[in-house]
Amino acid sequence: MLEMIAAPPPQEEVSPALPLAARRCYRLAFCTSLALxxxxxxxxxxxxxxxxxxxxxxxxxAPPPGARAAFGLVLFMAVALGVGMLIGPLLQQAPFTALLVIALGLFFSNRLALAPGKALPATLLALGVTAIPAADIAGSAVASALLEALVLGMAVAIFCLWLVYPLFPEDSHAARPAPPLPGIAPDEENWLSLRATLIVLPAFAFTLTNPTTNLPFLVKSILLGREASELKLRDAGVELVGSTLLGGLCAVLVWWCLGFAVELWFFGAWILLVSLIIAAGCYQVFRNRFTPGFWSNTLMNMLILLGAAVQDSVVGNDVYQAFTVRMALFLLVAVYALVAIHLLERLSRRFLRRKASLRDRLSLLRNKRG
Structure with missing residues (x-):
């Protein structure tokens, strides 16, 4: 019920003039712009x-989720966020116990993300066990407002995809579920999940110092942790820091362009244009060496930074100062994630070498006794 791939719609055999990659670009860009x-x-x-x-x-x-799958996804999100509402009071009364529960929840969500087709539910669960308890520190009303915004936001996102998908559908052969990927060894799954958890936890602790201001920073760290659990060491620098820098640059450009006309339709049009360019990189419309994850994270970074800037302008804060601080924090958590991956991988290799050495010694002892 929580799978993102639903049964194909009745009219699947279409031969649109646009190539498949172009249709995917337009679908992603129009869905994002329409939701905004x-x-x-x-x-x-x-x-x-x-x-x-x-x-x-x-x-x-893939095609959008059907009605049952969409209802199941929204229901799962509401339950995951509801768990966060229960952790919130515990965080204030028994902080150590609450932090253990949050760490276990993050570890479980990272394990879930490694399963095929479970990345979105895993991200929602991570938001539930971190963002909601952090918001509850600022007040139960703030946590309730965030919960409502997340659930409504998911409903709006699925609704927009339903509207846009018939215009830019998948091919009939491309819409079928892909064969499952080779499984990851359980030990490696545990290690990748632990690595992602250790990346998110310090950002969560920092968010608790000022939950209302630092929530975008926490969302960024959750996305980074999800990305880090799928990265190889040699690609980590470009993926983590590069997508953050490019997302910040895109946010600055869109904000500057909005100065020509502060209108909602103009805002939506600029988001459509920039999303279309980023999606073209994601689906290799123009050849590049970056992964789809790099481009999608760039787009999400831009949206988070722009959304926070709009909120700052509404409440009368200095937008440029707040953007500079927020961007510095985003880069800081990206660099921390990169350093943490390198250090943890080094510790992992050292542990594996010692384990192999101990195994060889035990084997030699058995052979001598035999």
Whole structure:
């Protein structure tokens, strides 16, 4: 029920003029822009949440979830966030116990993300066990508002994908579920999950110092942890730091362009254009050496930074100062994730060497006794 790949719609045999990669680009860009426009137009919760979730939903090269699957996904999200509401009071009364529960929840969500087709539910679970308890520190009303914004944002993202998909569908052969990938060894799954958990926990602790201001930073760290669990060491620098820098640059460009006309339709149009360019890199419309994860994280970074900047302008904060601080924090957590991956991998290799050495010694002792 929680799988993102649903049964194909009745009319699947289409031969559109656009190539498949171009259709995927337009689908991702229009879904993201439409979600942003609807949320800002109707003032739904925290408006930048829906377009970020739209990227997660629309980036999957498959048909949208059916009604049952969509209801199951939203219900799962509500339950995961509800668990966070229960952890919130515990975090204030028994902090150590709550941190252990949060660490276990993050570890489980990272394990879940490694299973085929479970990346989105895993991300929602990670948000539930971290963002909601952090918001509860600022007040139960803030946590309730965030929960409502996330659930409504997911509903809006799926609704936008339903509207956009018939215009830019998959091919009939491409819409079928891909064969499962070779499984990862259980020991490696545990290690990757632990590595991602250790990346998110310090960012969560930092968010507790000022939850209302630092929540975008926590969302960024969760996305980084999810990305880090799938990265190889040699690609980590470009993927983590590069996507953060490019997302910040795109946010600056869009913000500067908005100065020509502060209108919702203009905002939506710029997001559509930039999303289309980023999606073209994601689906290799123009050849590049970056992975789809690099491009999708660039787009999500841009949306988070822009959404926070819009909120700053509404409440009268200095947008440029707040953006500089936020961007510095984003880069800091990206560099921390990179350093943590290198250190943890070094420790892992040293542990494996010692384990192999001990195994050889035990084998020699058995042979001598034999």
């Amino acid at each position: 426009t609807l949320c800002y137009g109707f003032d739904i919760g925290i408006p930048f949440v829906a377009p970020v979730l739209a990227v997660l939903v629309a980036a999957v090269p």
